Amino acid sequence: MLFAYMFVDVMSPLQSLIETQRGWxxxxxxxxxxxxxxxxxxxxxxxxxIILDKMxxxxxxxxxxxxxxxxxxxKLYAISNLFQGTALELWLSSWWTSMPGSAKLAAFGFMIxxxxxxxxxxxxxxxxxxxxxxxxxxxxxxxxxxxxxxxxFAIFSISxxxxxxxxxxxxxxxxxxxxxxxxxxxxxxxxxxxxxxxxKLDAQLGAKALANDETAEEEFKLSxxxxxFGSRLFWIIAMLCVLYYSAIFPFQRYAANMxxxxxxxxxTTASDIFRWFPIGAAVLTPALGYFLDRKGKGAxxxxxxxxxxxxxxxxxxxxxxxxxxxxxxxSAIVLLGISxxxxxxxxxxxxxxxxxxxxxxxxxSLIFWVQNIGLSLFPILIGVVLTAxxxxxxxxxxxDYTNPMLLxxxxxxxxxxxxxxxxxxxxxxxxxxxxxxxxxxxxxxIFEEEGRTQE
Ligand SMILES: C[C@H](N)C(=O)N[C@@H](CCCCN)C(=O)O
Numbered sequence: 380m381l382f383a384y385m386f387v388d389v390m391s392p393l394q395s396l397i398e399t400q401r402g403w404x405x406x407x408x409x410x411x412x413x414x415x416x417x418x419x420x421x422x423x424x425x426x427x428x429i430i431l432d433k434m435x436x437x438x439x440x441x442x443x444x445x446x447x448x449x450x451x452x453x454k455l456y457a458i459s460n461l462f463q464g465t466a467l468e469l470w471l472s473s474w475w476t477s478m479p480g481s482a483k484l485a486a487f488g489f490m491i492x493x494x495x496x497x498x499x500x501x502x503x504x505x506x507x508x509x510x511x512x513x514x515x516x517x518x519x520x521x522x523x524x525x526x527x528x529x530x531x532f533a534i535f536s537i538s539x540x541x542x543x544x545x546x547x548x549x550x551x552x553x554x555x556x557x558x559x560x561x562x563x564x565x566x567x568x569x570x571x572x573x574x575x576x577x578x579k580l581d582a583q584l585g586a587k588a589l590a591n592d593e594t595a596e597e598e599f600k601l602s603x604x605x606x607x608f609g610s611r612l613f614w615i616i617a618m619l620c621v622l623y624y625s626a627i628f629p630f631q632r633y634a635a636n637m638x639x640x641x642x643x644x645x646x647t648t649a650s651d652i653f654r655w656f657p658i659g660a661a662v663l664t665p666a667l668g669y670f671l672d673r674k675g676k677g678a679x680x681x682x683x684x685x686x687x688x689x690x691x692x693x694x695x696x697x698x699x700x701x702x703x704x705x706x707x708x709x710s711a712i713v714l715l716g717i718s719x720x721x722x723x724x725x726x727x728x729x730x731x732x733x734x735x736x737x738x739x740x741x742x743x744s745l746i747f748w749v750q751n752i753g754l755s756l757f758p759i760l761i762g763v764v765l766t767a768x769x770x771x772x773x774x775x776x777x778x779d780y781t782n783p784m785l786l787x788x789x790x791x792x793x794x795x796x797x798x799x800x801x802x803x804x805x806x807x808x809x810x811x812x813x814x815x816x817x818x819x820x821x822x823x824x825i826f827e828e829e830g831r832t833q834e
Pocket of ligand 1: 497500501503504523524527624723727747750
């Protein structure tokens with residue numbers, strides 16, 4: 380997942396370079412970036428969940444890592460000199476001319492990569508749920524997300540340097556993309572090593588099940604997908620997820636410019652403030668996972684995370700324009716980092732508590748699917764609102780971000796409502812969302828007590 384998240388953002392700091400090198404306009408870059416989610420939104424993710432539950436973690440993980448490598452290779456070829464002047468490039472450039480042939484093929488590669496990446500996301504979640512059932516599951520998920528956030532932070536620093544590495548006078552987008560493609564190969568090999576370990580775990584679990592005289596797990600059926608869609612709890616979690624993440628990932632794209640416009644600072648200073656957001660989340664998510672494993676309070680963490688997000692986005696919308704100071708922006712970014720630790724740390728480990736493990740893959744994939752719809756639509760909506768709120772503004776340092784930030788804050792309010800609803804339902808129906816994942820201590824204590832009374 381580290382290498383996948385690095386590949387996702389490898390081109391983000393190189394937007395101006397790809398524009399001068401290959402003629403990608405900001406629009407073309409936007410279409411290329413949005414391509415990541417397209418096939419997922421049009422149903423691939425649903426299929427991915429079914430494949431995961433039918434075929435298992437090992438097959439699906441290998442398939443998803445291979446898809447990522449294949450997509451990355453297509454994108455690497457598209458931006459390389461090898462592709463320039465080929466018959467395919469000339470043909471691709473001959474229609475929809477504002478989108479160069481290299482951008483079209485790179486977008487196609489990114490689409491394939493995006494299928495693999497999201498498929499890997501659900502596979503990893505199911506694998507962690509299997510490996511850490513009744514143990515430090517939230518900590519393990521928190522560490523996985525922390526590593527991914529470090530990847531985002533790292534690639535923003537490495538990518539521009541790698542672009543200048545071979546020829547500082549003539550930087551190129553090829554070395555960073557080639558580097559990340561090579562990392563994805565390493566990721567595929569790592570997953571193959573994992574499959575061997577996972578086979579061993581299955582053998583151990585099988586032996587244990589036989590020893591305990593357990594019957595085989597019930598098989599996944601296609602009708603389970605319909606059951607998930609019919610579950611009110613599924614929809615509450617999925618809505619909370621799409622509303623919360625739509626106010627985070629799309630915000631990430633606009634955050635640096637929003638800070639520049641409010642504070643009148645350059646891009647580097649804005650990035651220097653903003654980078655504390657993924658780093659803060661990387662530090663705190665495993666710590667909160669550790670807390671959740673031992674103390675519980677998952678639903679409360681979701682509510683707190685949504686509340687913090689509302690406060691931060693309202694600060695960016697209404698307070699920062701009036702009191703434009705770097706410390707205020709920095710404080711709000713740090714608070715948002717805390718929010719971005721609370722919600723993911725509590726959300727993903729809650730799914731195995733409310734969904735049967737035989738269709739856990741489908742449950743994760745359907746939540747991702749709903750989330751991907753929001754992630755693909757909200758950047759466009761925010762762009763439209765930003766343009767409509769700034770008629771006649773041509774200087775990108777002069778945008779008024781009040782309305783887009785109010786829109787993000789309102790997503791937070793809706794996420795909060797779903798969080799409160801979830802907590803109320805949990806209190807009534809006892810799903811265990813507020814309970815810790817680790818029950819060993821309790822069992823050990825009871826065991827010890829029983830031992831003592833027997834003695
Ligand atoms: C964008 C992606 N669908 C997503 O939701 N990512 C989550 C992590 C989900 C858990 C993956 N094993 C994130 O917080 O980055």
